Amino acid sequence: MPPEPLTPERILEATEDVLRRYGPAKATVVDVARALGVSHGSVYRHFGSKAALREAVTQRWLDLSHAELSAVAGAEGPAGPRLRAWLAALFAAKRRKAGDDPELFATYMVLVGENSATVDRHIETMIGQLAQIVESGIRSGEFAEPVSGAAATARALWDATNRFHDPAYAADWSLPGIDAAFDAVCDLLLRGLQG
Amino acid sequence: MPPEPLTPERILEATEDVLRRYGPAKATVVDVARALGVSHGSVYRHFGSKAALREAVTQRWLDLSHAELSAVAGAEGPAGPRLRAWLAALFAAKRRKAGDDPELFATYMVLVGENSATVDRHIETMIGQLAQIVESGIRSGEFAEPVSGAAATARALWDATNRFHDPAYAADWSLPGIDAAFDAVCDLLLRGLQG
Known part of the structure; x- marks a missing residue:
């Protein structure tokens, strides 16, 4: 063979x-x-x-959930539910990575610390997907014209949800009430977009 | 003597x-x-x-900025600008602590890791002040009735702004563009409260 x-x-x-x-x-x-x-x-x-x-x-590890998220960002249908689905899919993917194999997760935290340019590129891709959803919501009239522009608003959405995707908060992801906290942040942000 | x-x-x-x-x-x-x-x-x-x-x-270190923030939370006038002023005062206080004496800041990061119950109490006080502003905005009709209730919304405001107060992000606080990022998050959250 x-x-x-x-x-x-x-x-x-x-x-x-x-x-x-x-x-x-x-x-x-x-x-x-x-x-x-x-x-x-x-x-x-x-x-x-x-x-x-x-x-x-x-x-490769950072990109693991890209394909799935990219499909959500580019899907048909109203932008509000799509944004919520995207944020929920990101949170679920991060929780899976942290929860299923905590040792490997800790290993990747070391690698992530070593490769900040790789991480920056990953974050840019993520924010690009958020911008895609924000722009489609503005085009369809579902979202108001954002005060700070679409790109800055996409970055603001990323920043405002970091308790639910930044590995620094991984210990919070198994707390009781974390799903309610996620929903409350999404509710506030979605209302903010609808303006 | x-x-x-x-x-x-x-x-x-x-x-x-x-x-x-x-x-x-x-x-x-x-x-x-x-x-x-x-x-x-x-x-x-x-x-x-x-x-x-x-x-x-x-x-004592965590409480340093409490008095100032508490005065902002309880001030007269419209709730929207008061919320923004409160978040800006918190961000400014954290930046001062991190920037003025980085060694002492690092020391306190160790102590904060040792005293999680003290930190939890501090965070509860902070979220209580946010709830006070949110409730006064609802009473005056400036804010809409929040989707998730006032207490959960106060927690959501805390979570959504953690890039601008959580010491885990201290390295970001001197980045160019951090003030614009702060403003974009505030714009989105304030619109979300106005509903």
Whole structure:
């Protein structure tokens, strides 16, 4: 049986396994190569450095929920419920990541701290999706013209909901009442958009 | 000249000095007593334990801006501008604390992590002041009846503005554009209250 070809995706999966097993402080490219049964040179042909590999695995983790959210942002129908669905899907995805595998989540918190440019790009993508919903609501007349403009308002929506997506608040996500708190923030923001 | 009487306030001031000098890991009650020229027994007569002393100094630090904010919350005049002034005063107070003495701020971050019940009480007081403004705005007809009730809406205002008061975001407070971001969140929330 011929060996599976060495793809970036296989390397990233192996990297995640190695990070989970050895922790972010100890995991090396040699560990990743060993887990794949290849030389570390083969890994370096896809990712030029340990830093590049760690950045790519962070990016992949941050992007995990992008596709789903992007579909919600671009869906048909009224903008208000779509915005609420988008924020709820983001919150649910973050909670799943934090709750299902807390050790891996802690590992990624270390990586996120190392790769702030990757995180900034991720946040820009998220805010871009919010802007898409805000603009469609303004076009349809469902939302009033925002006081601060659509782009600043999308950023404001991101900022105003960070208790429900910023990993700094992960400990809050299992509190009783957190869903009611999320609903209260959404209620206020949606009214603010309707103007 | 008779010695100054040993008041809780003098002990707390000395404790802050000692914390600043030795850091939160090393500061002891003996250091505090030495700084005041008294026995550690005299300190213990006011604060029964090292933990109690650390809690009291944390409480004092958190309460620093209470009086000012409380005056804003209870002022005369329309509720909308009062809410914005209250949020701006809170943001300004937090920025001052973080910016004027970053080392002391870092020390208090450690203490805040140790004294979560003290922090919870502080947050309750803050949300109580927000509720006071929200309720007065509803009474005067300036704010609509909130979808989630006044208490939940006050909590939502707190949550929605945490980029501008939670020390976890202290690094953001000197970013260019942070004031515009603050204004955009306030604009959205105020429209949401006006309903």
